[in-house]
Amino acid sequence: MxxxxxxxxxxxxAGIFLFILSFSFVSSGWAQKHIRIxxxxxxxxxxxxxxxxxxxxxxxxxxxxxxxxxxxxxxxxxxxxxxxxxxxxxxxxxxxxxxxxxxxxxxxxxxxxxxxxxxxxxxxxxxxxxxxxxxxxxxxxxxxxxxxxxxxxxxxxxxxxxxxxxxxxxxxxxxxxxxxxxxxxxxxxxxxxxxxxxxxxxxxxxxxxxxxxxxxxxxxxxxxxxxxxxxxxxxxxxxxxxxxxxxxxxxxxxxxxxxxxxxxxxxxxxxxxxxxxxxxxxxxxxxxxxxxxxxxxxxxxxxxxxxxxxxxIVGKNLDRKIAELKTNWIRRRNGESNIGNWIADAFREYTGADVAFQNSGGIRKNLYKGPVTKRDFWEVTPFSNTILTFKATGEELLAIIENSVSGKHGMQQISGMKVFYNPNAPENHKVTKLLVDGKTVNTKKEYSVATLNFVFDKFVKNYRLIPENRPVKKFNKLDRDVLIEMAQKQKILFSRIEHRYKKVKD
The missing domain is CATH 3.60.21.10 (Metallo-dependent phosphatases)
Structure with missing residues (x-):
């Protein structure tokens, strides 16, 4: 059994089996078998x-x-x-x-x-x-x-x-x-x-x-x-x-x-x-x-x-240099990251949206200063997600940000916003102020939001932050292709922590 x-x-x-005799047989005759996993x-x-x-x-x-x-x-x-x-x-x-x-x-x-x-x-x-x-x-x-x-x-x-x-x-x-x-x-x-x-x-x-x-x-x-x-x-x-x-x-x-x-x-x-x-x-x-x-x-x-x-099958084209990175890009799951800022900014610029979200868990690789290749972006965002935009009220944006700072799913990397929050406050009451384009969010106003199909799917079906019938505009573009084109356009890549999430005291 x-x-x-x-x-x-x-x-x-009791945790004392570490010290039981290691001979093949002990005095009572029990058979001990040594195997390796x-x-x-x-x-x-x-x-x-x-x-x-x-x-x-x-x-x-x-x-x-x-x-x-x-x-x-x-x-x-x-x-x-x-x-x-x-x-x-x-x-x-x-x-x-x-x-x-x-x-x-x-x-x-x-x-x-x-x-x-x-x-x-x-x-x-x-x-x-x-x-x-x-x-x-x-x-x-x-x-x-x-x-x-x-x-x-x-x-x-x-x-x-x-x-x-x-x-x-x-x-x-x-x-x-x-x-x-x-x-x-x-x-x-x-x-x-x-x-x-x-x-x-x-x-x-x-x-x-x-x-x-x-x-x-x-x-x-x-x-x-x-x-x-x-x-x-x-x-x-x-x-x-x-x-x-x-x-x-x-x-x-x-x-x-x-x-x-x-x-x-x-x-x-x-x-x-x-x-x-x-x-x-x-x-x-x-x-x-x-x-x-x-x-x-x-x-x-x-x-x-x-x-x-x-x-x-992959080919050498992916290993061709497309840009130069001037600072290390380091991921963070539960906080703002410089690589997350750059990615979210790229999505917002590509779509012309007011704000943008990138899930932290979808950024799979750090990049270090020096040459950057197409392969790097394939490995940073390997999931072949697509870009889309949708409309959200200021009230819905607040709900998304509350979900982001809750600690349950990892923080969203954001663009076009600044968040002030108290991590010690009760759930759904942590955000004290949300700025969109430098102005306090208008809960009744509609904003355009850029994100990935995966993130939108979670907003709708798992976190229930956005209604299922919300119309979306789909772009015929994979996330990594947007990033590769942005890197080729900029040629010199640099981003830093900008305190887009700012903790406040009780």
């Missing part, structure tokens, strides 16, 4: 290694070939290994966008995770496209709480049982509950997310007599993982993703190990566990993150050849 008996559970909760998550199509330099010289970091090289390195050990990918392999570089995810399936088939759970960005090209791509997958894909309303069945297998080094492990896949809040509505119109806690309870009960351990492969983020562990200690391990959390070592919550390996292929998680297969419990563990660099591992030639062939 996956659920430990009372005495073993007590040991886990190699995990990664939120790769975001960072297939190519990045060249870096420090005092010791230059080296490569990340990329699919180094990931495979690290896996092959550990497979030379005698310790049985299971490879686990916690989702969001899609989206983030031009090749993923151009191939609509096919590039990542091709590379995943080479790296071949033993278990892969679906992330929210796997739906960026639509649920039907994802379903088609998964038919090409030569690896186990699981997600227990994604329900397909078209078929009346789960979108993927809910679980996978694997025997690794004599240990039977039940892997259960999970998607974050707020999937509709982070994906375009049209991309998941046939997808419903089931309650994650009840889902896990169901499969733990179903598989309890069939496995030694339960491992949840979660694309929910660290906070949801902690809540799940607190609610169900029949789980042994949670391998996580979505929040891009760099965990140098596993965290223990309610006797459950939680581990996540950052993002973008910078790290590979290595979790060694010793399992008592008679009592179905972990008696010892050791986990750490391994930096994926050429100083630590040798890139795999077969995977590198596949990456190179995919990049030929």
């Amino acid at each position: 996956g659920k430990p008996n009372q005495s073993a559970n007590f040991l886990r909760k 190699l995990n990664w998550n939120d790769f975001h199509a960072k297939n190519m290694a990045i060249r870096k330099k420090d005092k010791k010289g230059s080296y490569s970091s990340g990329g699919a070939a180094l990931l495979e090289g690290a896996i092959l390195h550990f497979q030379q050990d005698s310790i049985p290994i299971v490879k686990v990918n916690a989702g969001d392999d899609f989206q983030g570089t031009p090749i993923s966008t151009i191939s609509r995810g096919a590039s990542q399936i091709r590379l995943l088939n080479l790296v071949h995770p033993d278990v892969f759970t679906i992330g929210n960005h796997e739906f960026d090209y639509g649920s039907y496209r994802l379903d088609s791509l998964l038919h090409r997958a030569h690896f186990n894909v699981i997600s227990a709480n994604l329900y397909n309303t078209d078929t009346g069945k789960l979108f993927a297998k809910p679980y996978q049982i694997l025997q690794i080094g004599g240990v039977k492990i039940g892997f259960i896949g999970l998607m974050l509950p707020d999937l509709p809040g982070v994906v375009l509505s049209k991309n998941i119109k046939n997808i419903k997310v089931l309650d994650e806690k009840r889902t896990v309870e169901k499969y733990v009960y179903l598989l309890a007599d069939s496995v030694d351990l339960f491992v949840v492969v979660s694309h929910m983020g660290i906070e949801y993982d902690r809540k799940l562990a607190a609610a169900n200690n029949a789980i042994d391990v949670i391998i996580g993703g979505h929040s891009h959390t760099v965990m140098k070592k596993p965290e223990v919550v309610n006797g459950v190990l939680i581990f996540q390996a950052g993002s973008y292929g910078r790290f590979l998680g290595k979790l060694d566990i010793w399992v008592d297969t008679q009592r179905d419990t972990i008696v010892r563990y050791r986990g750490k993150l391994m930096s994926l660099t050429s100083r630590n591992f040798t890139p795999d030639k077969k995977v590198q050849a596949a990456v190179d062939s995919l990049e030929l």
